[in-house]
Amino acid sequence: DTEVTQTPKHLVMGMTNKKSLKCEQHMGHRAMYWYKQKAKKPPELMFVYSYEKLSINESVPSRFSPECPNSSLLNLHLHALQPEDSALYLCASRSSGGGTGELFFGEGSRLTVL
Amino acid sequence: RKEVEQDPGPFNVPEGATVAFNCTYSNSASQSFFWYRQDCRKEPKLLMSVYSSGNEDGRFTAQLNRASQYISLLIRDSKLSDSATYLCVVNAISGGYQKVTFGTGTKLQVIP
Numbered sequence: 001d002t003e004v005t006q007t008p009k010h011l012v013m014g015m016t017n018k019k020s021l022k023c024e025q026h027m028g029h030r031a032m033y034w035y036k037q038k039a040k041k042p043p044e045l046m047f048v049y050s051y052e053k054l055s056i057n058e059s060v061p062s063r064f065s066p067e068c069p070n071s072s073l074l075n076l077h078l079h080a081l082q083p084e085d086s087a088l089y090l091c092a093s094r095s096s097g098g099g100t101g102e103l104f105f106g107e108g109s110r111l112t113v114l
Numbered sequence: 115r116k117e118v119e120q121d122p123g124p125f126n127v128p129e130g131a132t133v134a135f136n137c138t139y140s141n142s143a144s145q146s147f148f149w150y151r152q153d154c155r156k157e158p159k160l161l162m163s164v165y166s167s168g169n170e171d172g173r174f175t176a177q178l179n180r181a182s183q184y185i186s187l188l189i190r191d192s193k194l195s196d197s198a199t200y201l202c203v204v205n206a207i208s209g210g211y212q213k214v215t216f217g218t219g220t221k222l223q224v225i226p
């Protein structure tokens with residue numbers, strides 16, 4: 001079982017909806033990541049939070065809004081998405097933002113935008 | 115040039131074969147390296163870290179060549195269960211923070 005928990009596992013939303021993806025880890029990790037993965041492609045980095053501060057934003061459109069309420073939680077707020085935003089959204093954590101350790105991934109939230 | 119590149123494959127090999135994958139990276143300041151495995155519609159899972167001296171875990175051997183900026187993964191005695199996509203992952207400093215970048219992935223299909 002993964003130690004990074006993502007909810008919901010599946011989400012279908014219309015282009016005018018507002019929804020959120022949630023990610024939680026209790027490993028004491030201080031760096032958390034959002035990745036987007038389309039079919040047959042590798043994960044693409046979206047955001048990195050290090051010690052609860054946004055450290056990397058890979059030029060992601062503003063319709064995606066990340067939030068890190070505390071060191072265990074990471075949210076991704078979704079608003080006015082497009083059908084091409086349909087993908088698997090993966091959350092990951094790592095022990096520290098300055099560390100070189102492995103990433104631990106959640107099982108992902110599969111998003112479909114109609 | 116992509117930051118991390120792999121041959122996408124697919125590599126179709128018979129059971130018992132030995133197969134090798136390479137991955138090249140462009141940032142000479144990259145600090146740590148990993149191989150992940152991803153099964154269809156699942157999340158990536160760590161297969162092994164890659165150390166400068168090379169490391170082995172059972173049938174899997176990983177090598178790092180910093181001078182040529184590539185890492186490799188060797189799988190011996192392939193099993194059907196090895197069928198998956200293998201992702202090369204590189205850590206590098208970006209704007210003062212550690213940035214993790216995935217390669218394009220190499221698909222392996224082991225055939226009975």
